[in-house]
Amino acid sequence: MGDKIQLYMEDWLYNSGLVGFYNILKNSEDDVVINQNYLEFDSDCLIEIEKKYFDYFIKKYKDILSLNKIISFEDSISYHEEKGFEEFDKKSLEYTNEYISKVVKKQVKSNSYKSAYNLIGSSVDILGLEKKLKKIKLNKKQEIKDILPEIEEKFNLLKQIIEYMKLEESKKYIGAKNVMYTVINNGWNGVCFLNPQTKEKDMYIDYNNYFVQPVIDYLQEDESKYKFSCFSCGRKMNNFSNDLSFLNSTGFDVSRKSSHVWDFQNDVAVCPICKLIYSCVPAGITYFYNKGIYVNDNSSMKNAININTKIYMGIFKQNNEGKRLTYKALVESINEEYNDKIKYELADIQLVRYEDEKYRFNILSRKSLEIIKDSKNDLNKLVNCGFREINTYFNVYELVIDRLLNSQNMFTLIQKLLHYKLSQPKDCYYNSYHIIRLLNINTSFLRRVGYMKDLDKDKDIVELGNNAGYYLRRDYGDSVDKLSGISYRLLNSLKTNNADSFMDTLLNCYLYVKKPVPKVFLDTLRSEEKFKTIGYAFVSGLIDEKKDKNGGNNDE
Numbered sequence: 001m002g003d004k005i006q007l008y009m010e011d012w013l014y015n016s017g018l019v020g021f022y023n024i025l026k027n028s029e030d031d032v033v034i035n036q037n038y039l040e041f042d043s044d045c046l047i048e049i050e051k052k053y054f055d056y057f058i059k060k061y062k063d064i065l066s067l068n069k070i071i072s073f074e075d076s077i078s079y080h081e082e083k084g085f086e087e088f089d090k091k092s093l094e095y096t097n098e099y100i101s102k103v104v105k106k107q108v109k110s111n112s113y114k115s116a117y118n119l120i121g122s123s124v125d126i127l128g129l130e131k132k133l134k135k136i137k138l139n140k141k142q143e144i145k146d147i148l149p150e151i152e153e154k155f156n157l158l159k160q161i162i163e164y165m166k167l168e169e170s171k172k173y174i175g176a177k178n179v180m181y182t183v184i185n186n187g188w189n190g191v192c193f194l195n196p197q198t199k200e201k202d203m204y205i206d207y208n209n210y211f212v213q214p215v216i217d218y219l220q221e222d223e224s225k226y227k228f229s230c231f232s233c234g235r236k237m238n239n240f241s242n243d244l245s246f247l248n249s250t251g252f253d254v255s256r257k258s259s260h261v262w263d264f265q266n267d268v269a270v271c272p273i274c275k276l277i278y279s280c281v282p283a284g285i286t287y288f289y290n291k292g293i294y295v296n297d298n299s300s301m302k303n304a305i306n307i308n309t310k311i312y313m314g315i316f317k318q319n320n321e322g323k324r325l326t327y328k329a330l331v332e333s334i335n336e337e338y339n340d341k342i343k344y345e346l347a348d349i350q351l352v353r354y355e356d357e358k359y360r361f362n363i364l365s366r367k368s369l370e371i372i373k374d375s376k377n378d379l380n381k382l383v384n385c386g387f388r389e390i391n392t393y394f395n396v397y398e399l400v401i402d403r404l405l406n407s408q409n410m411f412t413l414i415q416k417l418l419h420y421k422l423s424q425p426k427d428c429y430y431n432s433y434h435i436i437r438l439l440n441i442n443t444s445f446l447r448r449v450g451y452m453k454d455l456d457k458d459k460d461i462v463e464l465g466n467n468a469g470y471y472l473r474r475d476y477g478d479s480v481d482k483l484s485g486i487s488y489r490l491l492n493s494l495k496t497n498n499a500d501s502f503m504d505t506l507l508n509c510y511l512y513v514k515k516p517v518p519k520v521f522l523d524t525l526r527s528e529e530k531f532k533t534i535g536y537a538f539v540s541g542l543i544d545e546k547k548d549k550n551g552g553n554n555d556e
């Protein structure tokens, strides 16, 4: 032992493992040296690394672990006890019952918790406590004060359960189970403690046996005579036994292979050191409700560590504020990290997302970062906008960033938003003011990618189009009901890119109100992009009354 080991940056997956490995050791205050494109650590760091491994995940994801959700009720218990239950009302009762059934009972008797109890050296019959714990009933004739003895009794049971969950060994083993099934299994699966048939029930020992001991053995061998080379680091090795099939979605599983999935060669094998590094992939990627995000800045080890730390902090800061906007955290971290570099020195950076058990890739190009930066004000207005589609809520901000990262324009999104606004307004949390923001962002995008080059001299086409719609709506007066059918027709012309039928409908409208067609529509014939920009701005003015800057009633 005591060897210095260097690990060099490679592809994004290996790099995420390096970042994760660094995070794990740093969390335990081990010394790791960050060099330009490699990490250097002393092999003594491997001592008790299984503990360091789990400690890191348990600490990093403490806010979302069910163990901590159980413990967090403690404050509420002591609050009510101190106040002599004076403020305990029907709402508190509802909240307590919800906690009892959806948090405590559900978790305490789950298989993953049950398998941890055997490892915890406590004589408390935790499952017996769970059986005794029932929801607190309040019938119609009763007041809270009538059932106080029962509330106190249930609180006593809860206190015993929470005491158990606070044991050092509970944190160690239940915490480990929590992170295994909510975090680590997003990165790899099927082997070691994530193999359902594993013989070793203690995940710490299992990790050590499976990932660490082979490294220690390997370091003591003389590898110079070995024939094979490690796929990742090039070190010599004597067999092909360590493949990468334990990593999720890396292309080994042929049935899942698709062109969007990262393609990995089938015959790759790695040395025990690299296998250990790959086991740290989930410590490098930031996971949030089954989605993962990793920015592969391979310009240096330091940058790779910094940007991903920022993203983690940003996402969990938002989570604590009750938001789930992954892209917003991403955009803010990137702005903060690269603000000064965007204009001059920034090379394209790879963004890796883990979604629906697949990896997806985008390039954070200078262009898209510039658009995001330029559109900051418009984008920030969209943070609270969204719509419901069947049973799913979509946030407009997140959809817009997704499109920008994929270099797609916003027209189909705008089409959808306007269509929903007409057909199912109750499910729409936005108004025409927000559509205008979206058209501004889109115009900025189109200009950057080379369309609408003459935009500077007609930069107000969005506003002119929107105003025309607004005034036409006003001119319709009592016949305003007719506008819904007209709007559908206009949207259809825009969708099918049919400028002739759009102009037909438009002419009829202006004939009806006996006014000339506004000049801005002459522009629509110049290009598809202009036609759609003016057209959508017009329809949004037509179907929605103009709201003030704060967006009126649909802003929240």
Ligand SMILES: [Zn+2]
Pocket: 230, 231, 232, 233, 234, 235, 270, 271, 272, 273, 274, 275
């Ligand atoms: Zn290797």
